[in-house]
Amino acid sequence: MTSYAIFLGCTIPARQPNYELSARKSLVKLGIELVDLPNMTCCAPPPIQSIDLRTSQAIAAYNICLAEEVDLNIVTLCSGCFESLAMTNTMLKNNEELKSEINEILAKAGKEFQGSVEVKHFLQVLTEDVGVDRLKESVSKPLNNLKVAAFYGCHALRPSELLKLDDPEQPRILENLIEILGAQSLEYRNKLKCCGGLLRGFSDDLALELAREKIVNTSKVGADCIATLCPFCFVALDIGQIQIRGKFHETYDMPVLHYSELLALSLGVPSEELAFETHKIKADKIISKIA
Amino acid sequence: MDTRFSDEITGRPGGETITRCYQCGTCASSCPVAKLDSRFNPREIIKLSLLGEKEEILSGDPIWLCCSCYNCQERCPQKVEIADIIYAIRNIAFKKGYIPKIYSEFASALTTEGRIGKVSKFVENKRAGVGLPTLQPTGIEALEKIFAATGFSKLSQKKEETQ
Numbered sequence: 001m002t003s004y005a006i007f008l009g010c011t012i013p014a015r016q017p018n019y020e021l022s023a024r025k026s027l028v029k030l031g032i033e034l035v036d037l038p039n040m041t042c043c044a045p046p047p048i049q050s051i052d053l054r055t056s057q058a059i060a061a062y063n064i065c066l067a068e069e070v071d072l073n074i075v076t077l078c079s080g081c082f083e084s085l086a087m088t089n090t091m092l093k094n095n096e097e098l099k100s101e102i103n104e105i106l107a108k109a110g111k112e113f114q115g116s117v118e119v120k121h122f123l124q125v126l127t128e129d130v131g132v133d134r135l136k137e138s139v140s141k142p143l144n145n146l147k148v149a150a151f152y153g154c155h156a157l158r159p160s161e162l163l164k165l166d167d168p169e170q171p172r173i174l175e176n177l178i179e180i181l182g183a184q185s186l187e188y189r190n191k192l193k194c195c196g197g198l199l200r201g202f203s204d205d206l207a208l209e210l211a212r213e214k215i216v217n218t219s220k221v222g223a224d225c226i227a228t229l230c231p232f233c234f235v236a237l238d239i240g241q242i243q244i245r246g247k248f249h250e251t252y253d254m255p256v257l258h259y260s261e262l263l264a265l266s267l268g269v270p271s272e273e274l275a276f277e278t279h280k281i282k283a284d285k286i287i288s289k290i291a
Numbered sequence: 292m293d294t295r296f297s298d299e300i301t302g303r304p305g306g307e308t309i310t311r312c313y314q315c316g317t318c319a320s321s322c323p324v325a326k327l328d329s330r331f332n333p334r335e336i337i338k339l340s341l342l343g344e345k346e347e348i349l350s351g352d353p354i355w356l357c358c359s360c361y362n363c364q365e366r367c368p369q370k371v372e373i374a375d376i377i378y379a380i381r382n383i384a385f386k387k388g389y390i391p392k393i394y395s396e397f398a399s400a401l402t403t404e405g406r407i408g409k410v411s412k413f414v415e416n417k418r419a420g421v422g423l424p425t426l427q428p429t430g431i432e433a434l435e436k437i438f439a440a441t442g443f444s445k446l447s448q449k450k451e452e453t454q
């Protein structure tokens with residue numbers, strides 16, 4: 001059995017049980033063991049990088065050290081966590097000078113970064129460890145041509161030189177994984193454009209305009225739902241629709257599901273076990289279409 | 292004017308590549324925020340920084356309007372790490388006490404909880420209710436040592452002084 005240290009970050013364990021449950025249940029069904037390590041912290045995502053980049057790299061490296069100590073690769077669910085940890089992991093593995101600088105800081109906390117483990121995105125575990133064939137065989141409730149608008153967000157893909165998940169301008173990994181579940185993956189305008197999530201709290205108006213564009217463009221092509229990878233994209237697009245109603249007086253009813261939720265449903269996990277009540281825009285239509 | 296501002300930026304992590312910029316504007320035309328808000332233009336931020344307009348850059352809103360999507364950085368023909376440069380400039384602004392409220396909240400949560408955001412008893416109960424495992428403790432003691440080593444502790448104190 002392949003084992004991973006699961007890195008939850010901050011937002012998912014506190015606010016998105018729908019993401020955590022669907023990801024945990026899917027991976028276990030697909031033969032991946034998840035280990036919850038003690039003493040992990042925030043990954044130090046862009047908002048912390050904005051305060052002090054060196055501290056952020058040290059925090060990311062500290063968390064990687066915890067997995068190194070038990071010789072486990074890390075799987076992340078949140079794209080922000082993936083970005084911070086994978087970026088730092090690649091940078092330190094390829095830059096001796098930076099590695100010793102960070103290790104000087106980590107020594108104060110009794111840690112030393114070795115560079116002995118990998119940081120993988122949830123999607124990479126599906127394609128590289130589970131494999132496309134096994135995944136296909138495991139689908140017991142195909143998604144019946146559900147029309148899904150894949151949304152990568154930013155930090156699963158970029159900076160691509162360090163993250164290496166897929167081509168940053170023409171990615172296919174998420175679309176392929178959607179189609180494997182028996183759904184249709186739709187193309188729509190500005191698919192790779194940011195959801196505005198990180199502007200929330202500083203410029204809510206701008207954030208909402210970016211989210212609105214995403215909802216408008218996916219509605220135009222007739223999507224049944226949007227598939228997200230990141231808790232911030234989920235908030236921007238799900239709760240975002242309620243705020244769009246208030247600000248723009250436009251009503252949308254576009255369900256936003258994490259890819260892991262579509263996956264769990266297609267693997268036969270009962271919807272009642274997946275905390276769908278977390279969604280502000282109800283996903284009932286999607287659930288009944290699959291059942 | 293401070294003609295040494297670009298040296299200050301290149302001397303910081305993430306800021307090393309700013310002098311490679313030849314002002315082609317690929318960044319601005321790739322930027323989702325610049326399309327919506329004329330206050331934000333990554334090419335302009337680089338130009339003003341290279342020209343030494345330190346106060347204008349550090350005290351203004353524009354540096355905080357970057358949504359960190361990295362589109363500009365992906366497409367820059369000169370391999371200028373624009374998103375990282377904006378982090379480097381924000382790091383300098385933070386040190387000088389120019390700190391948007393939301394960011395000081397992030398810093399404060401991180402230094403007290405080890406997470407951006409508290410996991411309350413309510414959340415713990417809710418987790419148990421839906422069948423999620425109890426959350427492991429965070430390594431806050433280790434973080435405190437890291438903060439002491441990098442000076443992050445002083446940064447968050449500065450934040451409290453300016454509030």
